[in-house]
Amino acid sequence: MAHAAVHDDHHADHDHHAAPQGFLARWVYATNHKDIGTLYLVFALLMFFVGGSMAMVIRAELFQPGMQLVQPEFFNEMTTMHALIMIFGAVMPAFVGLGNWMIPLQVGAPDMALPRMNNLSFWILPFAFTLLLSTLFMPGAGPQGGWTLYPPLSMQGGHSTAFVIFAIHLMGISSIMGAINIIATILNMRAPGLDLLKMPIFVWSWLITAFLLIAVMPVLAGAVTMLLTDKYFGTSFFNAAGGGDPVMFQHIFWFFGHPEVYIMILPAFGIVSEIIPTFARKPLFGYQAMIYAIASIAFLSFIVWAHHMFTVGMPLGGELYFMYATMLIAVPTGVKVFNWVTTMWEGSMTFETPMLFALAFVILFTIGGFSGLMLAIVPADFQYHDTYFVVAHFHYVLVTGAVFAIMAGAYYWLPKWCGNMYSERWGKIHFWSSVISVNVLFFPQHFLGLAGMPRRIPDYNVAFADFNMISSIGGFWFGASQLIFVGVIIHAVYYSKQRATQQVWEGARGLEWTVPSPAPHHTFSTPPVIDDSKLAHGDVTH
Amino acid sequence: MTSVGIPRILRALGAPALLVVACLASAAAWAANPVPWQLNMTPGVTETSTDVHQLHMIMLWICVVIGIVVFGVMFVAMFRFRKSKGAVAAKWSHSTKLEAAWTIIPVLILIGSAWPATRVLVKMADTSESEMTVKITGYQWKWRYEYVDYFGKSTGVNFVSSLEAQSNRVRQLGSGLDPHGVKAGEFASYLLDVDKPLVLPAGVKVRFVLTADDVIHAWWVPALGWKQDAIPGMINSTWTKVDQPGVYRGQCAELCGKDHGFMPIVVKVVPKPEFEQWLAGQAPAPAAATAATASTTAPQG
Amino acid sequence: MAQTQGAYYVPHGSSWPIVAAIGMFLTVTGAAHWMNGDTGLLAQPLMFLGIGIVVFMFFGWFGSVIRESVAGLYNNQVDVSFRMGMMWFIFSEVMFFAAFFGALFYARMLSVPWLGGEGHGVLTNAFLWKDFTPAWPTNGPGNVGGAFETIPAWGIPLLNTLLLLASGVTITLAHHALRAGHRRALVLWLAATILLGAVFLYYQVHEYAEAYGHLNLTLGSGVYGSTFFMLTGFHGMHVTLGVIMLTVILFRCLKGHFTRDNHFGFEAVAWYWHFVDVVWLGLFVFVYVL
Numbered sequence A: 001m002a003h004a005a006v007h008d009d010h011h012a013d014h015d016h017h018a019a020p021q022g023f024l025a026r027w028v029y030a031t032n033h034k035d036i037g038t039l040y041l042v043f044a045l046l047m048f049f050v051g052g053s054m055a056m057v058i059r060a061e062l063f064q065p066g067m068q069l070v071q072p073e074f075f076n077e078m079t080t081m082h083a084l085i086m087i088f089g090a091v092m093p094a095f096v097g098l099g100n101w102m103i104p105l106q107v108g109a110p111d112m113a114l115p116r117m118n119n120l121s122f123w124i125l126p127f128a129f130t131l132l133l134s135t136l137f138m139p140g141a142g143p144q145g146g147w148t149l150y151p152p153l154s155m156q157g158g159h160s161t162a163f164v165i166f167a168i169h170l171m172g173i174s175s176i177m178g179a180i181n182i183i184a185t186i187l188n189m190r191a192p193g194l195d196l197l198k199m200p201i202f203v204w205s206w207l208i209t210a211f212l213l214i215a216v217m218p219v220l221a222g223a224v225t226m227l228l229t230d231k232y233f234g235t236s237f238f239n240a241a242g243g244g245d246p247v248m249f250q251h252i253f254w255f256f257g258h259p260e261v262y263i264m265i266l267p268a269f270g271i272v273s274e275i276i277p278t279f280a281r282k283p284l285f286g287y288q289a290m291i292y293a294i295a296s297i298a299f300l301s302f303i304v305w306a307h308h309m310f311t312v313g314m315p316l317g318g319e320l321y322f323m324y325a326t327m328l329i330a331v332p333t334g335v336k337v338f339n340w341v342t343t344m345w346e347g348s349m350t351f352e353t354p355m356l357f358a359l360a361f362v363i364l365f366t367i368g369g370f371s372g373l374m375l376a377i378v379p380a381d382f383q384y385h386d387t388y389f390v391v392a393h394f395h396y397v398l399v400t401g402a403v404f405a406i407m408a409g410a411y412y413w414l415p416k417w418c419g420n421m422y423s424e425r426w427g428k429i430h431f432w433s434s435v436i437s438v439n440v441l442f443f444p445q446h447f448l449g450l451a452g453m454p455r456r457i458p459d460y461n462v463a464f465a466d467f468n469m470i471s472s473i474g475g476f477w478f479g480a481s482q483l484i485f486v487g488v489i490i491h492a493v494y495y496s497k498q499r500a501t502q503q504v505w506e507g508a509r510g511l512e513w514t515v516p517s518p519a520p521h522h523t524f525s526t527p528p529v530i531d532d533s534k535l536a537h538g539d540v541t542h
Numbered sequence B: 001m002t003s004v005g006i007p008r009i010l011r012a013l014g015a016p017a018l019l020v021v022a023c024l025a026s027a028a029a030w031a032a033n034p035v036p037w038q039l040n041m042t043p044g045v046t047e048t049s050t051d052v053h054q055l056h057m058i059m060l061w062i063c064v065v066i067g068i069v070v071f072g073v074m075f076v077a078m079f080r081f082r083k084s085k086g087a088v089a090a091k092w093s094h095s096t097k098l099e100a101a102w103t104i105i106p107v108l109i110l111i112g113s114a115w116p117a118t119r120v121l122v123k124m125a126d127t128s129e130s131e132m133t134v135k136i137t138g139y140q141w142k143w144r145y146e147y148v149d150y151f152g153k154s155t156g157v158n159f160v161s162s163l164e165a166q167s168n169r170v171r172q173l174g175s176g177l178d179p180h181g182v183k184a185g186e187f188a189s190y191l192l193d194v195d196k197p198l199v200l201p202a203g204v205k206v207r208f209v210l211t212a213d214d215v216i217h218a219w220w221v222p223a224l225g226w227k228q229d230a231i232p233g234m235i236n237s238t239w240t241k242v243d244q245p246g247v248y249r250g251q252c253a254e255l256c257g258k259d260h261g262f263m264p265i266v267v268k269v270v271p272k273p274e275f276e277q278w279l280a281g282q283a284p285a286p287a288a289a290t291a292a293t294a295s296t297t298a299p300q301g
Numbered sequence C: 001m002a003q004t005q006g007a008y009y010v011p012h013g014s015s016w017p018i019v020a021a022i023g024m025f026l027t028v029t030g031a032a033h034w035m036n037g038d039t040g041l042l043a044q045p046l047m048f049l050g051i052g053i054v055v056f057m058f059f060g061w062f063g064s065v066i067r068e069s070v071a072g073l074y075n076n077q078v079d080v081s082f083r084m085g086m087m088w089f090i091f092s093e094v095m096f097f098a099a100f101f102g103a104l105f106y107a108r109m110l111s112v113p114w115l116g117g118e119g120h121g122v123l124t125n126a127f128l129w130k131d132f133t134p135a136w137p138t139n140g141p142g143n144v145g146g147a148f149e150t151i152p153a154w155g156i157p158l159l160n161t162l163l164l165l166a167s168g169v170t171i172t173l174a175h176h177a178l179r180a181g182h183r184r185a186l187v188l189w190l191a192a193t194i195l196l197g198a199v200f201l202y203y204q205v206h207e208y209a210e211a212y213g214h215l216n217l218t219l220g221s222g223v224y225g226s227t228f229f230m231l232t233g234f235h236g237m238h239v240t241l242g243v244i245m246l247t248v249i250l251f252r253c254l255k256g257h258f259t260r261d262n263h264f265g266f267e268a269v270a271w272y273w274h275f276v277d278v279v280w281l282g283l284f285v286f287v288y289v290l
């Protein structure tokens, strides 16, 4: 019937339950959420290494005072690219990859709602990053104005400006489509009986994150479009002589930028909220409060943007308002932290690698949150702003926050993906090596900032030498530790002899643990029957 | 790279032992300028900077205390409720009382800390009753200082201040010169010294008006307690009053291109009579130079 | 192979997405080279090649979706997914316009008054722009782009407002006709909508020609010209796209693709058209009238 009417020009795969044969058919034309999830995750890991290598250049140049390795222009390129790649190429795609893999499994759907658009969301990314990275080899070199792209500086770039802006447009299109897909999947593809308030927290966190993405990525697109026309078509948005204002860009950018940082942490909250109950063998404390907390954080994220701009000379009332609003975010975030800790209380805990990363997340993210709160205090921010104190803050929330959560999630779900257990021993070695080195790397940066070292400089006064050297040593160590991560993954996927069970973890609850490991190419071809008592949060009625 | 490398690595590894000592030392000798192993913000040399330092310490301690409580509970949980110790998981997962408590208590803590912050901020915003005005203009990669008026009289004094020559030689890629060798008196001044410092009188409330000529810069001397962006085509204003004569160093604090790391700031505060003498000795700069700063923003592109 | 599995529908793999990605990549690469003043194959030719591929892709991708839809492969759930996709896409477009409206409000309410010394801006005015008095429209204290005149709101813009409002009515009439199964009325009202959109575009082009030719109002006329052309320009592009989509829908109506209760393609375009309409009302009020 349909087959004739819908004649397609590629090799039709007649076996509905196996993956398509051939590289092109399976990966390039992919519509399977698991395959696309894998593509995202592999891409993210690759970009993590590319962005990390740039961080290594930064840390090597900062190893000691004096310029030893690179020209200042190149240093600025590294800083800018490092951030863009880590944010748009590593952390965001990693979360989308996890979402792609797990959301359909967790809501009992056969696939994402719009599988072909899903493919496009992914396949835009390699092109976008090719475009971005190619600027490094262009005459006039890559972008050097920092990932925040503030004009007028960002418009001084040579040819790269247009390429970078278009690369950002492509990433934005990809993110928006990915987010639309996730929302449609969650709202439309849930198995019958899986009410919204029975969904796993990870799904909830992604639902809200996807909303944030759709709301702010277009604003970023608008901001960089104005940058483009200011540079190439003579508009005056950011030029005071024409009646505009350079600071206007910062307002628009941070209206995107602040929600963006929560885009990079809310799914992390979700992952950790899955892992801690599993290994504490106790239901998540305050399930509904967790959801309200995520929603409040998302709401607040829209009205605090100018805390990145306390030194631009806003009117007093503006500074005060943005200070108060920013401080408020500590309240819902605190609720989350307290709920995680209370989940552990009177649990029955074991400490496998995912749990170790999740616990480190709770502590180290909170430390990053504390420094965030300090940054919110305007008069104090006059001192902290644009120093390494800020760098320390955001690496705590991003690396030991977002990246640690991604790693926790990877260890947690890896057996479900590949059907084998990873080496617990090497997982733990990876964890301890990372958690120690990352603190050697970023904790001293607080001291540097407080002592007066500005960020985005390739060289510094000798008073800052010692802590910079410690930080660099921690950096190389942390970077090297990530090679272990890759080793563990490759071993688990290709060499591990230890088969994973369906449930994998003793305390695991939820639909994803009711399908075999590895999860077959197609799951839930017919909707599963929901048994509340088997769901992670289904029996939480209050 | 270098011979200084290895011993410094050894020192770096011995760091923890030195930290406490260094922390104490930092408070004393070089209160206003960075010292090796410095761990914390210094109280600086103005009322503002002292206030800010205080706010910083308040927030730091709040965070430390909350951290100890939260992490403390967490560690207790991790050690008491281990499966390996035979812990059996409880079933509860909800408590309205607890949740209300840890929503309300943080709110109260936040209100408590917002209050002093507001007070300090309001004080910092008040540029009235200043006795002199200095206009600061940022360029890629130097600063121009114009003494617009001093006790109501305009002065015409105006000059450019940029990275001093020795640092500039040392900082070139592969110069092979040792940054530790750059000194201004006792102070190892690498990248924190200029050819011509901004001279200010002690005990006088100075208003600064800041702008820039090309891209955004930010003027920051930590000992004064604030930084402020210098934005092309816009004026920002702020103020300071330093009672203690001395030399206070800072840097540009907004990425402004390749030499952003190389546009330091030095403020030399001298007693009032000495300042007046100095000011009188400065030749007013040609008007053209001043005018240049006004034409700030040619359209881009 | 397309398949309906149990209650769910999962589409087969497709080569169109990768074609789309390549097309977009070539388009922007060419555009970037072109903007940088490059000539040669990597600039405009590449851009047009990319655009061509994207257009080709749209026909191919949507064509296969239409074939599958007509073949009755899609169930209700797929329909809902499409609806959600379209709604959230429109929401993202709203936010895209919000960025430019934000720029307009910021310039009018903050930066221009500050440059003129109002409120927070006394010093800026006193030190940098002594002779500048804030007003709107303006091309700033630097008189960027030279003196210009603006388009009066009550001429063409008003006419255009009426045209778009009318087109909002006609498309609704078309929808009613579709639901009532009146094929002729459907085609007529739809054609009327397209016509109204096209006339709108004609006047918009006319207005631009007037602005550039006689009023010296250009993209480079300070912040007024920037916001004016960016907002109306992006809106105009959306109208153009809308007209193209309506035309495609018209042909599909003629081919009888839509049934009384299954015509999501039509509705999606109608939503889009209403969105374009609403944006115009915002433009009319904030760009032309006020």
Ligand code: HEA
Binding pocket: A148, A261, A262, A264, A265, A307, A308, A309, A326, A327, A329, A330, A331, A333, A334, A335, A337, A365, A366, A367, A368, A369, A370, A371, A372, A373, A375, A376, A377, A381, A384, A385, A386, A390, A393, A394, A397, A398, A401, A402, B062, B063, B066, B070, B106, B107, B109, B110
């Ligand atoms: C994942 C990313 C992420 C996250 C989650 C956060 C979280 C927060 N951030 Fe951060 N931030 C960044 C990423 C992030 N940030 C980045 C990338 C930058 C720099 C961008 C750039 O310039 O390049 C930045 C910069 C930045 C600044 C600007 C600094 C400057 O440039 O001068 C500020 C200022 O207010 C700030 C504040 C905060 C606050 C208040 C939070 C809060 O959400 C934190 C809330 C959490 C807690 C407070 C801890 C847990 C709470 C409790 C245990 C409850 C009890 C606590 C109390 C009552 C104190 N951040």
Ligand code: HEA
Binding pocket: A048, A049, A050, A051, A052, A053, A055, A056, A058, A059, A079, A080, A082, A083, A084, A086, A087, A091, A145, A146, A147, A148, A391, A395, A398, A399, A402, A403, A441, A455, A456, A457, A458, A475, A476, A477, A478, A479, A480, A482, A483
């Ligand atoms: C999610 C985001 C993210 C992540 C994961 C990271 C990860 C890291 N960042 Fe990142 N960083 C940012 C986001 C991020 N950063 C942002 C937004 C900025 C601001 C940019 C701006 O100012 O515009 C910034 C800026 C920034 C600076 C300040 C630069 C400056 O101001 O000039 C520094 C300096 O130390 C730094 C270091 C690091 C290091 C060492 C890591 C490490 O965690 C990286 C570890 C990973 C690897 C090293 C890769 C894997 C390993 C290998 C490739 C093996 C080979 C290596 C060895 C054997 C050593 N970052």
Ligand code: CUA
Binding pocket: B138, B139, B141, B216, B217, B218, B252, B253, B254, B255, B256, B257, B259, B260, B261, B263
């Ligand atoms: Cu000037 Cu940075």
Ligand SMILES: [Cu+2]
Binding pocket: A257, A258, A261, A305, A307, A308
């Ligand atoms: Cu923020």
